[in-house]
Amino acid sequence: MLSITSVVKGQINPERPLKAWATNAPRPADERTAVNTRADPLGGGGAATRGKAATIYDVAQAAGVSHQTVSRFLRGFEGIRPETRERVVQALEDLGYRPNLTARSLKSGRSHRIGALTHEISLVGPSRIVEGASIAAREAGYVLDIVSLDSSNPRAIEDSLALITQHDLAGVLALAVTDEMTRAFAATAFRVPAYVAAESEGVPADPRGILSRVGLPMLVAHLAELGHRRFVHIAGPSMWSAARNRVRDYEAALHSRGLQSVGILHGDWSAASGYRAISELAQVPDATAFLAANDQMALGAMLALKERGFRIPADVSVVGVDDIAEAAFFDPPLTTLRNDFEGQGRAAVFQLLARIGNTEVAPMSVPAPLLVIRRSSGPAPQR
Template sequence: MSIHPASRRAPVMKDVARMAGVSYQTVSRVLNQHPNVSAGARERVEAAIAELGYRPNPAARSLVTRRSQTIGVLASELAQYGPARTLLGLEQAARDVGYFVSIATLRTVTPQAVRDAVDHFGDQGVDGLVVVVPHPGLLEELDRVAPAFPVVAATSDPERLLAGAGVDQRLGARLAVQHLIGLGHTSIGHLAGPFDWYDAAERVAGWRDALAGAGLAADLLVEGDWTAARGYEVGRELAASRAVTAVLVGNDQMALGLLRGVQEAGLRVPEDISVVGFDDQPEAAYFFPPLTTVRQDFEELGRRCIGALLAALDADAQQAPGVVEPRLVVRSTTGRPVAS
C-alpha cells in the first residue's frame, strides 16, 4: 500500500524504505551520500522521497550519526564577486546533502579574529569547516589554531588543493592569452588583481606561462584592486601609451571600467585593443561590447569543497578531484589586431 503526502502524519524513513522496496539502512545510506548503494536502489529511494515529500529529521539523524549536520564557513572579502559566489555555491551544495551552513565573516584577518571564529564554530558543534580563502594570512592563522574538526579550503593555492578545492586560475589565464595569441596579438598586457590574493597570483603566472610558450615578452603587468574605477584609470593610461594591442583583466569589474576608459579616449574595441575579463558575471554579456571572459563554475566549486569535507568526515565517501576547470567565453571584445 502506497503512502502519500496527504497522510495525516509526516512520512518517516521506514515509509520511504517500504515504498522503495529497500531496507531502512539503504535509505540512510542514500541520505548520507554513501557510495555503496546501487544506482537502481538510489533511484527508487530518491523517487520515494520525492513522492512522499519526506524531509530528514536533523535531530534524529544527529543521534544516529553523532553529527550536528552543520558545516561552518569562514570567509572574508565577501564584497567581491568571487568569494560571494563561492559562498552561495557552498551553501547550496551543503543543503543538497542535508547539511545546514553557519557563516562567519572576517573584516580583517588577525590571530584573535581567527581564534574567535574557530571558538564560535566549536561552540556550535559544527562537523567541519570550509574556508573561503582569498589570501594567505587566513590559512596560516588556522594552521596555528589547529581546530578540533576537519578543515578544507576553497582556494587556488596549489599547495592546499589536496585538502580542498579550487578553480584552476592559471589555466584560465592561459586560455585567455592563448586565445589572444591565436588572433595574432603579440603585445598582451595584464591588469591583475591585488598581488597578495591567491587568484591574482595564479592568473599572473598563467599569463606569463602562455606568453613564454609563444616566445613573447611579458612587458606590461599592472596591479589592480578589483574595482571598475581602477580599470577605468588603467584604460585611460593604455589608450595614451598604446603599449599593447590586447589586455587580460583580472576580473569583469575592472574590465568594465577599462572598456569605458579606452573607448572614451577614442580607441575601438576590439579593432584597436582587445579585452578579456575573468569571472563571467551575469552582466558581462551586456557590457558594450559584450565581454569575452573566463567563466568560473562556482556551483561546482561548492560541490567539490563539500565533497572534500564529507570525505574528511567519512573515510568511505567518494571525493571528486579538487580542481575545477574554467572555460573561455568568447564574445565581442576580442578580435584580430588592426595594423596602425
C-alpha cells in the first residue's frame, strides 16, 4: 500500500512561468517558442503570485489599459496597437496571469470539459479507451471529467448522471458501454451534445467500423485454414454490445464457411471467468478451436484446458481478441486480433468535438483490425 506524501503548495514562486494565458488563444507566432526564457530572479512575479490570482482587471491596471483591451488581446483580437499590445504582454507576464475558466464559461456559456462516463475503468479495454480519449481531449484543449461507475453500487448510474448534468460541460461521452448505461444515457436530458461510443448493432454505414465484423472472420479464416472445423466461443457478458457483436460475427463467420459452432460459453471478460467456463464443464466440448471474446478469458481458458490435459496448440488452438500487451507472453503466446483502444477513445472525442461545433478536428480514420498470429494456434490435429 502506498503512503500518501503531501506536497503543500502555498504560493510558491513559479520557477517556470507557465504562460498559461497563451494556451488557448490564437497567439502571435513568436510566443510559441520562448517559454523558458524569462529567468526572473524572484522579482517581478513574486508580488503578484503571492496574493490572490491576478484577473484581467489587475492586468489592465498594471498595463494602464482597460480590462476589455486585455480581454481582446487574450482572445486574439488583431486590432491592438503594437505598443499597447506590448504593455499588455508585459503586465500579463509580470502578474503571471492565468485565465479563470469558470468566469469565462459562465459568460460565454462554453466550457472546455468533456464528461466521460465509463464502466470498469480498471479493465484493460476501458482504461485504454479512456487514455486515448483523455489525450485527444487534452490536445484539443479540453479535459475529461471522468466518472467511473462503481458496479457494486446499483444507484451509481443515476448518481453519476446527476453529477454530470450539473457540471457544465461541453459535451458528454459514454465509453465502454453496457445496455444499462445506454438506456440510462438515453433517458437523461443533457443540455449538451452527448455521444455513446459503442459497437453499433445495426447495419453500420461503414462496416470497417466494427472490430468484430471484420476481425472475427479473419480469426475464423486463420483457424479454418489450419484445418479447424469445430469451434467454441467464449463470450463476454451479454449486456455489453461488444460481446453480442462478437457472438453474432463469430456465428456469421462460421456460417459463411459452412462450419459449425460446437458451443458458446459465457464469461465476464475476466481471466477467472474464462478459466471457469472451461473448468466447470462436465466435459470439454469436442472442438479443436476456442475463440475467446477477449485475451483475458483466453488466458483463463488456456490454463483450464492445459489442466485438463490438452496441449496448446497441438490438441486445441485458442485465440483471443484485443491483443493486450501481455498476450505475447502467455504460454503459449496468444494468437489474437489487435484492437486499437486508444484510437476508439480518440475517435469518440473527435466525434463529440465535431458535434460540439469544434471544426478544427480532423475526421478519424478507422484503423483496420490486425490479425496477430502467435503460437496458441496451430494445425488442427488429425483424428
